[in-house]
Amino acid sequence: MTAPARSVHFAALVAKQPENELFRFSLAQALLAEDRGAAAIEHLEYCARKKSDWMMPRIMLGKTLLALGRRPDAKPWLEDALRLAIAQDHQDPEAELRGLLAGFVR
Amino acid sequence: MKFRSAALTDIGKTRFENEDRFLREDALGLFGVADGIGGLPGGGEAAERTVQEIIRGVQQGGELDLVALTQAVSQSVQDLGQAINPPYGIGTTLTFGILKNGQLQLAHVGDSRAYVLQKGDFLRLTEDHNVENEARRLRARGEHILVSPENRNALTRCIGQPGVPEVDFQEFIVTKGDRYFFTTDGICRMISDDELAEILAGPETPDDMMKLIIDLALRRGGHDNLTAVLVFIDEA
Numbered sequence: 001m002t003a004p005a006r007s008v009h010f011a012a013l014v015a016k017q018p019e020n021e022l023f024r025f026s027l028a029q030a031l032l033a034e035d036r037g038a039a040a041i042e043h044l045e046y047c048a049r050k051k052s053d054w055m056m057p058r059i060m061l062g063k064t065l066l067a068l069g070r071r072p073d074a075k076p077w078l079e080d081a082l083r084l085a086i087a088q089d090h091q092d093p094e095a096e097l098r099g100l101l102a103g104f105v106r
Numbered sequence: 107m108k109f110r111s112a113a114l115t116d117i118g119k120t121r122f123e124n125e126d127r128f129l130r131e132d133a134l135g136l137f138g139v140a141d142g143i144g145g146l147p148g149g150g151e152a153a154e155r156t157v158q159e160i161i162r163g164v165q166q167g168g169e170l171d172l173v174a175l176t177q178a179v180s181q182s183v184q185d186l187g188q189a190i191n192p193p194y195g196i197g198t199t200l201t202f203g204i205l206k207n208g209q210l211q212l213a214h215v216g217d218s219r220a221y222v223l224q225k226g227d228f229l230r231l232t233e234d235h236n237v238e239n240e241a242r243r244l245r246a247r248g249e250h251i252l253v254s255p256e257n258r259n260a261l262t263r264c265i266g267q268p269g270v271p272e273v274d275f276q277e278f279i280v281t282k283g284d285r286y287f288f289t290t291d292g293i294c295r296m297i298s299d300d301e302l303a304e305i306l307a308g309p310e311t312p313d314d315m316m317k318l319i320i321d322l323a324l325r326r327g328g329h330d331n332l333t334a335v336l337v338f339i340d341e342a
Contacts, residue, residue, distance in 0.1 A: 010277075022277075022278050025278060026209075029279045029281075030279065053227075054229070056227050092225075
């Protein structure tokens with residue numbers, strides 16, 4: 001017997017408490033691990049909109065949108081994440097985001 | 107999952123008794139804090155009974171329901187309170203988590219706190235159950251609520267008082283590099299979230315980091331008992 005997908009577990013938690021951004025963040029992570037980026041987007045957007053200083057959902061959202069070929073949608077999220085990375089002095093994410101955004105001007 | 111942990115408690119500079127307790131059970135992946143209510147006698151006993159009952163409940167194994175376990179522990183503390191302080195009982199906060207299968211389950215009652223530092227983001231995982239936050243929630247629903255300044259930190263939920271406490275439950279995926287921090291209010295009233303984030307992002311070991319945090323809270327007055335538990339996730 002195969003264990004149920006982790007996303008099933010977190011989807012049930014989100015169904016019980018849709019306003020719980022931590023449940024949604026975990027669901028998004030689980031969906032991404034299952035290569036279901038399109039399904040993760042709404043949950044990452046919810047997290048990013050709920051906490052204006054939360055960098056990780058913005059990075060994941062930008063990268064997921066890029067992977068789905070939605071470059072114009074990805075750019076503002078990556079720019080917003082870069083702004084947070086600089087403001088909060090997170091050097092590794094800053095370097096990663098600068099690299100991703102550099103791809104937009106080429 | 108591989109992790110390193112540290113815990114520290116200090117009576118502080120103004121209290122005669124340390125009524126805080128912590129949970130640091132590496133073998134069980136069990137971590138947390140309990141802060142006995144100082145306005146009632148027996149705060150230390152309440153916190154002690156709470157952590158011992160949580161350990162016992164987790165050790166029993168099986169399918170763990172953290173909410174049910176927390177509510178059962180509250181009943182046990184209530185029973186103890188009837189014995190040692192019949193008029194008012196005893197009480198404590200409780201914030202604890204269990205690391206298992208790459209996930210953290212978290213249960214929370216009161217105004218102790220849990221945080222995570224995750225790839226630069228510093229997130230508070232719990233909401234204080236106090237009058238101020240309850241008033242904010244009611245105001246958001248359109249109710250007109252006034253709170254006197256001296257009551258704003260009063261607890262609206264705790265372990266050990268009559269009734270079944272509502273338990274906040276969280277569960278989420280743990281990632282390599284996460285740092286989980288459980289603390290009583292003696293620390294987070296002395297050190298801001300921004301300062302905690304900066305300290306927790308540092309290069310120190312968990313033990314050294316805990317000493318830094320306790321020393322800073324003491325230098326700022328140490329007006330309450332000070333207790334915290336820190337967990338570094340080295341491998342998820």
